[in-house]
Amino acid sequence: EVQLVESGGDLVQPGGSLRLSCTASGFSFSDHYMDWVRQAPGKGLEWVGRTRNKANSYNTEYGASVIGRFTISRDDSKTSMFLHMNSLKTEDTAVYYCARATFGSGTYFLDSWGQGTLVTVSS
């Protein structure tokens, strides 16, 4: 069974930093691209970023609102992905989900999701 478990969410002051983790099990983690998606309270889904797999040099992509502040990394030996968040703003307050990206029928899609971890940015 595919499982994704996020952790690391916390209350942090504006301008602070935080690292989220996503630990995977039940599938070949190293083969997959992995994504972060967030949802502010009462709002819709926002794509945060993606890390490709080793075959694609672990290259990353980011949403416009987090470029230069957030960094995604992964450790395939620990089947884990990380979201390093710096210069946090109040508008970064959200539930952060990790998701597995799978390729099929010519496109990628997010076919497994974690339960989410809450990040609150407030003084």
Add this chain to the structure above:
Amino acid sequence: IQMTQSPAFLSASVGDRVTLTCRASQGIGNDLGWYQQRPGKAPKLLIYATSHLQTGVPSRFSGGGSDTEFTLTISSLQPEDFGTYYCLQDVAYPLTFGQGTRLEI
């Protein structure tokens, strides 16, 4: 690429046939997925590549369209289908979600 969903809110009855729409600001081919999110839960993939039903998803769900206009149809609404539905384009970075359609049964 901007994704626009309509309607924003839909109220329907059990057994109804409902269609949700997602429009892209530029052509995205077939690189579109549909996700269902129930309150307090993580999103769930329903449809990928415009029209492919994800394993385990009931066949009353179907997707269609191409390029800039896409639809998600529920052929016979069930009580468990309440929630918010999102489309997501995966043709170009940054990936973008539609703003969602909230479906009330």
